[in-house]
Amino acid sequence: MGPTVTSIGLQAFQLKISRLSESTGLTGLDLSEATALETIGDSAFKYNNQLTGTLKVGPAVTSIGRGAFAYTGLTGLDLSEATALETIGGWAFDGTALAGTTVTKADGTRFSL
Numbered sequence: 296m297g298p299t300v301t302s303i304g305l306q307a308f309q310l311k312i313s314r315l316s317e318s319t320g321l322t323g324l325d326l327s328e329a330t331a332l333e334t335i336g337d338s339a340f341k342y343n344n345q346l347t348g349t350l351k352v353g354p355a356v357t358s359i360g361r362g363a364f365a366y367t368g369l370t371g372l373d374l375s376e377a378t379a380l381e382t383i384g385g386w387a388f389d390g391t392a393l394a395g396t397t398v399t400k401a402d403g404t405r406f407s408l
Contacts, residue, residue: 296329366390
């Protein structure tokens with residue numbers, strides 16, 4: 296993502312459940328350089344099971360939508376630069392190795408995934 300992207304829309308890269316054998320080609324995602332990115336919409340990357348590794352969230356992101364990364368292969372979440380993050384929607388990481396964990400930002404804000 297480039298530095299001028301401000302939002303990733305609802306279901307922007309979501310795979311349809313009937314097409315799970317297909318792929319968006321996304322295998323990793325580092326949003327730390329998307330310095331203007333504020334919102335990640337509901338189900339934005341849902342069902343992208345080839346999307347693996349650690350998701351790094353940039354400083355301007357204020358919200359991650361419901362189910363945004365559900366059923367992906369993500370195994371880590373780096374919020375070290377996510378100073379503006381206020382909300383992570385329900386089921387944002389459902390069906391991932393992150394589901395059911397709690398993460399804490401540097402300022403002490405805690406999020407249940």
